Every structure is written in C-alpha cells, then in structure tokens.
Amino acid sequence: MAGKTKKKKQFFQKHAKSSAALVSLGIHAVLIVIALSFVAVKVIQKEEQRFEAKPVNRPKMQLKKLQVPVNVKKKKVQKPKLRKRIVVQPKMNQAVPDIKMPEISGVKGGLGNAGGDGLGGAGGLGFSMPEIEVFGVKSKGEKVFIILDSSPWMMYDExxxxxxYTVIKEELVSILGGxxxxxxxxxxxFDKHQVITxxxxxxxxSSSNVALVKEWLETLNATPDQSYGLRTLGxxxxxxxxxxxxxxxxxxxxTSDWSTAAMVAMEQQADSVYILTQSWGWQFHEAKDAKEWPQSKKEDxxxxxxxxxxxxxxxNEARVAKGLPPQVLVGHSVINKYFPGTEHPPQPERYNYSPREMYAGLVEQRKANMPDNALTSGLGRRSNKKEQSSINVIMFTPEDYDTGKDPKKQELFKQLTRYANGxxxxxxxxxxIQDSASAGGD
Known part of the structure; x- marks a missing residue:
C-alpha cells in the first residue's frame, strides 16, 4: 500500500503541470455545462409579458340644460296703406306686325298665357297681367275674346x-285700340245659331288688326232700311x-246665341271673355214636339x-223722312204691336239649361282643346280668383226696365259669371250706354 502511494506522489510530482491543466479544464468544463444549462432553462421557461389595463373609475358629471333667458316681444304689424295708382294704357298708333304667340296657357304675364283646370288662367312669371275694361267691367288677361249680339232685339227703341248700337260698336273698337x-x-x-269671328x-x-275690326263692324246694323244681323257685316x-x-x-x-260664340272662345283658349247681349237666349233643347194648331188659327x-x-x-218710311232711324221689330213682336194680345203659335216642350250646365259645357270645351304643354289653372280652381280667367256679361235692357219685375233673366247670367269668376x-x-262708355274710355 505504501508503495502504491509512493508511486502516486511520484507521478503527480512528475506531472504536476499537466495535472493542474487537466483540473482546470475539468473545472471549466463543469462551469460551461452549468452555464449552458442555466441559459437554456431561462430561455425555455421565460413567459411572454402581458400588459393589462386596470379599470379606472372616474366620476361622471351630470350635464345640465342650458337655459338662456329670451325676451320675445310681439311686433306690431302695420297694415299696408293703399295708394292710388293711375294705370295708363297708351295707344299704339304705329303698325305692328301680327305676332304668333306660343300656346302657353296659365302663365301670368309675359307673351303667352296659360289655361287650365277650368276655363283657363294665369300662372306666374312675375309680370302683371294686362287689364281690359269694357263698359265699366274690368278683367285681366292676355287672350281677350269679345262676343257681340247682332240680333234685332239689340236695336229695339226701348x-x-x-x-x-252704334255707340257699342265704337266703344269696342276704342277698347281694342287701347x-x-x-x-x-x-x-x-252672333245671331241665334250663326256666329262669325x-x-x-x-x-x-296691333293697329292694323284693330283697323280691320273697325271696318268690319262699321256697317253692322247701321243701315236705315230694316236690314240687320250678320248679313250687314263688312x-x-x-x-x-x-x-x-x-x-x-x-x-x-x-248651343245657341252667345253660347256658340263662347264655345269658340274656349276652343281658342281665351282667358278673358266678354259677352254683350240683351238676353240669356235660347239655351235649351227640344224635349217634345209642339202641339198641333188648328188650321183656322194658322191662317189668321x-x-x-x-x-x-x-x-x-x-x-218706318215716315220715320226716315223725319230723319229718324227705323224702328226694329221682329217675330211675334211685330204682330203684337199692331194686333195686341195675338196668341203665339204653340212651341215645342223645352229642356232649359241651367247656368251650372252651361259652365260645365264651356269647361269641357276648353279642356278638349287645351294644348299638351298647357299649365293647369283657371276657372276650375276657385281658390285664388285673382289668378283665374273669367267670363263677363254686359246685358243691355230697356230704359224703363224693372229689375224686380223679372229677376230670373238677370239671375241666370249672374250665376254663370259667379261660376266663371266674372x-x-x-x-x-x-x-x-253712353255714360258707361265715356267712363270706360277715360
């Protein structure tokens, strides 16, 4: 045993440096292994860091409604003061060529006018509508149609x-010229069923067209030889x-009398119509034939x-010799003048049209002839009468005419003009007639 120990010591003594190196290497190897193991564990076991926001309780403030004191004072609205205005309608003496206007119905102002729902009317471009006044009856429109009765009843002495009648014709020409x-x-x-436009x-x-009207009317019912009616026109x-x-x-x-002419006015889309006549006329159709009259009564x-x-x-020959115009009488009036109380021949049973039925027919006639581009407005829309077209009537009566004696004759026209905004x-x-004409001409 002692010998083995001795040999070991000798061995270490001989190889002291080598042994120390080996020990050092061994220690380093162990340290390296330990270090590598430590790093590997750290890498594998290292967890990903997460950040979590902690809820923060903040105090909430309750909003209050903003209250601003407002003092509201009612303003006094002053009513507009009416001012007198003089409307001047100058006469144009120079010749103006005929103008074909575009068929635009219902437009207020401008160069055309529009028609509509009823008998036509105005729309609104902002211009004021031209105004016309016939024997004191005013109306507004850009399409004017005048209807004149030429029947002999218009020229009766009373x-x-x-x-x-001459004053009436002259006044119409003067109005058109203005x-x-x-x-x-x-x-x-017109005269019964016959109408001439x-x-x-x-x-x-234009002045040239008005001159044609003047020449046309000049001989109408003007000759003192019992000639009257449409045959006396120029x-x-x-x-x-x-x-x-x-x-x-x-x-x-x-249709008959003025209603035939009024239908023509609706066909031509007029928005301001004037009817000058002496009677409601024969606005009816025959429902039954007249009864037979004995032959003896016929002959008498x-x-x-x-x-x-x-x-x-x-x-009349005696009147003309005195420088007076002849007396105009027609029909049964002639017989009744010289043979008062003479029985009138039997007449067919009639269905008389009411003003509402006449108005409805005129509306339908206008609608049937209304252009496709026409605006809807007019007599059928009664909410704003100032912007509607109108039918106006001037009825000539005897000098001693008692309005209360037969109010029905007037009431028929009154109802029609109410429907038609006239x-x-x-x-x-x-x-x-003279007084009204001079007033209208001033």
Whole structure:
C-alpha cells in the first residue's frame, strides 16, 4: 500500500503541470455545462409579458340644460296703406306686325298665357297681367275674346235703337285700340245659331288688326232700311253656321246665341271673355214636339203677320223722312204691336239649361282643346280668383226696365259669371250706354 502511494506522489510530482491543466479544464468544463444549462432553462421557461389595463373609475358629471333667458316681444304689424295708382294704357298708333304667340296657357304675364283646370288662367312669371275694361267691367288677361249680339232685339227703341248700337260698336273698337299689341284677341258677332269671328284664331292687338275690326263692324246694323244681323257685316270673317250642333258637348245637346260664340272662345283658349247681349237666349233643347194648331188659327196668324209687317214698313218710311232711324221689330213682336194680345203659335216642350250646365259645357270645351304643354289653372280652381280667367256679361235692357219685375233673366247670367269668376252688369238704354262708355274710355 505504501508503495502504491509512493508511486502516486511520484507521478503527480512528475506531472504536476499537466495535472493542474487537466483540473482546470475539468473545472471549466463543469462551469460551461452549468452555464449552458442555466441559459437554456431561462430561455425555455421565460413567459411572454402581458400588459393589462386596470379599470379606472372616474366620476361622471351630470350635464345640465342650458337655459338662456329670451325676451320675445310681439311686433306690431302695420297694415299696408293703399295708394292710388293711375294705370295708363297708351295707344299704339304705329303698325305692328301680327305676332304668333306660343300656346302657353296659365302663365301670368309675359307673351303667352296659360289655361287650365277650368276655363283657363294665369300662372306666374312675375309680370302683371294686362287689364281690359269694357263698359265699366274690368278683367285681366292676355287672350281677350269679345262676343257681340247682332240680333234685332239689340236695336229695339226701348234699348236705345240704332244709335245705342252704334255707340257699342265704337266703344269696342276704342277698347281694342287701347290694348298692348302683345295682347291676343278675337271678336265674334252672333245671331241665334250663326256666329262669325273676325279672325280664324287669336291675333295680336296691333293697329292694323284693330283697323280691320273697325271696318268690319262699321256697317253692322247701321243701315236705315230694316236690314240687320250678320248679313250687314263688312267683308272678312270666319262663319260658323252649324245649327247649334258643332259645339254641343255634354251636358249640352246644342248651343245657341252667345253660347256658340263662347264655345269658340274656349276652343281658342281665351282667358278673358266678354259677352254683350240683351238676353240669356235660347239655351235649351227640344224635349217634345209642339202641339198641333188648328188650321183656322194658322191662317189668321199669317194674315195678321202680313198686315203687321206692311204697317211697320209704312211707319218706318215716315220715320226716315223725319230723319229718324227705323224702328226694329221682329217675330211675334211685330204682330203684337199692331194686333195686341195675338196668341203665339204653340212651341215645342223645352229642356232649359241651367247656368251650372252651361259652365260645365264651356269647361269641357276648353279642356278638349287645351294644348299638351298647357299649365293647369283657371276657372276650375276657385281658390285664388285673382289668378283665374273669367267670363263677363254686359246685358243691355230697356230704359224703363224693372229689375224686380223679372229677376230670373238677370239671375241666370249672374250665376254663370259667379261660376266663371266674372262680373255681371246691366245697361238700360242709350244714356246708360253712353255714360258707361265715356267712363270706360277715360
């Protein structure tokens, strides 16, 4: 044992440096292994860091409504003061060429006008509508249509005779001459079913066109030889003679007198219509035939008729010799003048049209002829009368006419003009016609 130990010591003594190196290497190896193991563990076991936000309780403040004291003071609205305004309608003497206006119905102002829902009307471009006044009856419109009665009843002595009719014609020409040339117009003359218009369509109110009207009307009912009616008109014009059936439209089965001419006005889309007549006329259709009259009564009536016309001719010759116009009488009036109380021949049973039915027919006629580009407005829309077209009536009556004696004659026209947003006026005799004409012309 001692020998082995001795040998070991000798071995270490001989290899002291080598042993120390080996020990050092061994220690380093152990340290390296330990270090590597430590790093590997750290890498594998290292967890990912996470950040979590902790909830923070903040105090909430309750919002309060903003209250601002406001003092509201009612302002006093002053009513507009009315100011008198003078409207001047200058006459244009220079010749103006005829102007074909675009068919725009219902436009207020401008160069065309629009029609509509009822009998036509105004829309609104901002311009004021031209105003026309006929014997004191005012209306506004850019398409004016005047209808004049030429029947002999217009010239009866109690109506003012031929002198009164002459004043009427002259006044109409003067009124047309005072219109702005941009206004469109037409004029029709009627006698029962027959109607003649001066122009086939609406034309501009130029001085040349007004001159044609003056020449056309000059000889109408002006000759002192018992000639009257449409045959006394001057040259020109478009004749409508259909027996009252051409313009028959539901609920009407026929038209007559002024209603035929009014249908033409609706066909031409007029927005301001004036009817100058002495009667409501024959606004009816026959429901049943007349009863038979005994032959003896027929012969007696025909004898009185011949004798009455002979006497009227003699009386008128005497009047003309004195420088007076002849007396105009027609029909049963001639017989009743010289043979008072003569029985009138039996008449067919009639269905008389009401003002509402007449108005409905006129509305339908306008709608049937309304252009596709027309604006809807007019007499059918009664909410704003200032912007509607109108039908106005001037009824000529005898000088001693008692308005309370037969109010129905006036009431028919009054109702029609109310439906049609128009006005109604009566003129009794020559003096009233002259006064109204001078007032309208000033």
């Amino acid at each position: 109506m003012g005779g031929i002198p009164a 219109l702005n040339p941009t206004v469109l117009f037409n004029i029709a003359v 001066r122009f086939p369509a609406l034309v501009s109110a 040259d020109g014009g478009t004749r409508i003679d259909d027996g009252g059936t051409k313009y028959a439209i539901k609920p009407l089965q026929r 009536y025909e004898r009185k008729k011949r004798e009455a016309h002979r006497k009227l001719k003699e009386d 006005s109604f006026k009566t003129l009794a005799g020559l003096a009233a």
